[in-house]
Amino acid sequence: MVKRILIGLSAILLLGGVVAAAVFLRWQSQAASDPAFFESAIVAFEETDSLGMPPPGGIVFTGSSSIRFWNTLAEDMAPLPVIRRGFGGAHMTHVIHNARRVITAYAPRAIVVFVGGNDLASGKSVETI
Numbered sequence: 001m002v003k004r005i006l007i008g009l010s011a012i013l014l015l016g017g018v019v020a021a022a023v024f025l026r027w028q029s030q031a032a033s034d035p036a037f038f039e040s041a042i043v044a045f046e047e048t049d050s051l052g053m054p055p056p057g058g059i060v061f062t063g064s065s066s067i068r069f070w071n072t073l074a075e076d077m078a079p080l081p082v083i084r085r086g087f088g089g090a091h092m093t094h095v096i097h098n099a100r101r102v103i104t105a106y107a108p109r110a111i112v113v114f115v116g117g118n119d120l121a122s123g124k125s126v127e128t129i
Helices: 002-033 039-051 073-077 092-097 117-121
Strands: 059-063 082-086 110-114
Touching: 073 082
Parallel strands: 059 082, 059 110
Antiparallel strands: none
16 A cells, blocks of 8 residues: 555656656756847846946846855955846846846946856757857
8 A cells, every 4th residue: 555655656756747847848958049038137136226227337147046045245356346136037048138137237347247058958068158
């Protein structure tokens, strides 16, 4: 009886994993093919900026989720003034497409771009990136 339950649970977990992987791959494919895929994230940055634009001359950090989830960026880079503008799942095409809105809008003195992992995961070559 216990063995049957374990087999049933294993089958459910396996099926759930397959479905989750399929959903993720479809999302990754849509993101890769649409430069405006992250429009809602970019609009959220603009809404935050409308409450108080960062002063010019900061260092913009942009790219994929590694930047988005770097919650200690300001502390880690102190005393340098940083502006965190990462959006999860970003490809190089997304950063380029949104450069005016997430980079040059801040008149930065320096830019740090961390992107490429999602490009490679979606099958793009290093030369394409």
